[in-house]
Amino acid sequence: MTRAAKNHRRTMTAADAGGRWRALALLSLAELLGMSPWFSAAASAPALRAEWGLGDAAAAWLTLAVQFGFVAGTLLSAVLNLPDIMRVRSLFAVSAFGAAAASIWTGLYAGSAAQVIGLRFLTGFSLAGLYPPGMKLMATWFRAGRGMAIGVLVGSLTVGKAFPYLINSLGAGNWRQNELMVASAAVAAGFIVMFFVGEGPYAQPLARFDIHQVGAVFRNRGLRLANFGYFGHMWELYAMWTWTPVMIRASVEAAGGASRLAELSSFMVIGAGAAGCVLAGIVADRIGRTLVTSAAMIVSGACCLAIGFLYQSSPALLVALAVIWGVAVVADSAQFSACITELGDPRYIGTALTLQTCIGFLLTTASVRLLPVLEHWVGWRFAFMALAPGPALGLLAMLRLRALPEAGRIAQGRR
Numbered sequence: 001m002t003r004a005a006k007n008h009r010r011t012m013t014a015a016d017a018g019g020r021w022r023a024l025a026l027l028s029l030a031e032l033l034g035m036s037p038w039f040s041a042a043a044s045a046p047a048l049r050a051e052w053g054l055g056d057a058a059a060a061w062l063t064l065a066v067q068f069g070f071v072a073g074t075l076l077s078a079v080l081n082l083p084d085i086m087r088v089r090s091l092f093a094v095s096a097f098g099a100a101a102a103s104i105w106t107g108l109y110a111g112s113a114a115q116v117i118g119l120r121f122l123t124g125f126s127l128a129g130l131y132p133p134g135m136k137l138m139a140t141w142f143r144a145g146r147g148m149a150i151g152v153l154v155g156s157l158t159v160g161k162a163f164p165y166l167i168n169s170l171g172a173g174n175w176r177q178n179e180l181m182v183a184s185a186a187v188a189a190g191f192i193v194m195f196f197v198g199e200g201p202y203a204q205p206l207a208r209f210d211i212h213q214v215g216a217v218f219r220n221r222g223l224r225l226a227n228f229g230y231f232g233h234m235w236e237l238y239a240m241w242t243w244t245p246v247m248i249r250a251s252v253e254a255a256g257g258a259s260r261l262a263e264l265s266s267f268m269v270i271g272a273g274a275a276g277c278v279l280a281g282i283v284a285d286r287i288g289r290t291l292v293t294s295a296a297m298i299v300s301g302a303c304c305l306a307i308g309f310l311y312q313s314s315p316a317l318l319v320a321l322a323v324i325w326g327v328a329v330v331a332d333s334a335q336f337s338a339c340i341t342e343l344g345d346p347r348y349i350g351t352a353l354t355l356q357t358c359i360g361f362l363l364t365t366a367s368v369r370l371l372p373v374l375e376h377w378v379g380w381r382f383a384f385m386a387l388a389p390g391p392a393l394g395l396l397a398m399l400r401l402r403a404l405p406e407a408g409r410i411a412q413g414r415r
Helices: 003-017 020-034 045-052 056-079 088-109 113-127 131-139 146-169 175-196 213-219 221-254 259-271 273-287 289-310 315-331 333-343 346-378 380-387 389-402 405-413
Strands: none
Touching: 020 088, 020 131, 020 146, 020 175, 045 056, 045 113, 045 175, 056 113, 056 221, 056 346, 088 113, 088 131, 088 175, 131 146, 131 333, 131 346, 146 175, 146 259, 146 273, 146 333, 213 221, 213 346, 221 259, 221 289, 221 315, 221 333, 221 346, 221 380, 221 389, 221 405, 259 273, 259 315, 273 289, 273 315, 273 333, 289 315, 289 333, 289 380, 289 389, 333 346, 333 405, 346 380, 380 389
16 A cells, blocks of 8 residues: 555544544534524514515515625635635634624614615625535535535524524514524634634645636536536525515415414424435435435425415415425535535635535525515415426536536546
């Protein structure tokens, strides 16, 4: 055995025995806590509507502002190569503290809907430093089992995004108090990563700034198709997360159900995606990422077409199908990102991941804004059908990727 092979074997042993599971647990906890401010205003939309008389357009901006802030943050981060030229744990911690500061200011001082929307933009801008850098940091700990590890990470942040709905369902009706609670969670996330999560044995040395890395993402055929799959997935995901709780509230109230039931159901629908992320990651590491992402998009696309027909019918059936959709709609998310870590230049994985999320989240702003317009014209029965083209086009991209030689680098040859 050569010296290089022996060193590689020792590195693998150190990774397995010396802390990768600890890193997985702590980083996943940090993502859960750190991403909890994302939907805090959307979850409190009924209270904000009542306090400031918000219409549908203004209520939509409670989520859209976060999306646009995230897009701005990821674009700046990608252009400057921030996740590759600076320590990822430092970027994560500073970003978590920034999101916490915006939520604290919202909870203590926001006096109008315009101020909340502006602070929501700053929240999203800060959260751009948690999601892609978190995935890059996780990839430094895992080579085998990377799909599972990133799946756990994305599952954790999915629960974090659902967390404000759980707070509401437990009776914390004061939206300002809820903002302070999620701010505390984000502060804890920053401290966890700053002091307890380091880089793993597969970390690359800090790279030099290279503006051309932005274009390289689209010149690489494998990366391009993986990104197209992700973009189709994102057209559906955040519109589903944003408006399914609204539809469930309306349906439950029409059936005479309690508002607390609607909030708990919304938490279940979004939070159930965590199970989908973890299961998809485990299966993708064994049978291939392109197959798993394709299967998830088939199921979620079918749910887009079917969910509206259960509106104002049995609340149990509606929530059951919505939970299935919640599992499938995000199950593929981590696997698109895992593909990026396997197909891209290892020195600039952070830039590639950040650019992927930047464009994907930009697409979400269109679908999130489109849904209430369609609901006004055709009702909830047909509005969600407009999301189905996303997973359909994503499915075509992943099947095309599966047929290419580059797919041999995915999931250690399992495509």
